[in-house]
Amino acid sequence: xxxxxxxxxxxxxxxxxxxxxxxxxxxxxxxxxxxxxxxxxxxxxxxxxxxxxxxxxxxxxxxxxxxxxxxxxxxxxxxxxxxxxxxxxxxxxxxxxxxxxxxxxxxxxx
Ligand code: FES
Numbered sequence: 001x002x003x004x005x006x007x008x009x010x011x012x013x014x015x016x017x018x019x020x021x022x023x024x025x026x027x028x029x030x031x032x033x034x035x036x037x038x039x040x041x042x043x044x045x046x047x048x049x050x051x052x053x054x055x056x057x058x059x060x061x062x063x064x065x066x067x068x069x070x071x072x073x074x075x076x077x078x079x080x081x082x083x084x085x086x087x088x089x090x091x092x093x094x095x096x097x098x099x100x101x102x103x104x105x106x107x108x109x110x
Pocket of ligand 1: 056
């Protein structure tokens with residue numbers, strides 16, 4: 001009976017920083033539409049290597065609250081605080097866009 005040791009195929013254990021950032025517009029219109037609650041909900045669910053930033057106007061007033069994920073350049077519109085757990089789990093942790101929350105103007109195909 002042979003006892004052959006297979007070479008290890010495991011990759012070196014080096015962590016790659018994603019340097020992602022989530023920007024929440026807190027300017028006038030988005031603020032009126034509940035952006036502060038969205039920012040608060042995101043702050044309660046911190047994600048490693050993801051920075052959370054309150055932003056000035058993102059130029060899409062009236063479609064807010066607007067949330068922009070960088071460097072992915074994924075825009076979410078009309079975001080509600082209750083949707084944040086899904087956004088965090090599916091996009092920030094899982095790497096999948098949340099299609100039903102995407103901003104139609106920049107993501108017409110979803
Ligand atoms: S006020 Fe939020 S995009 Fe302009």
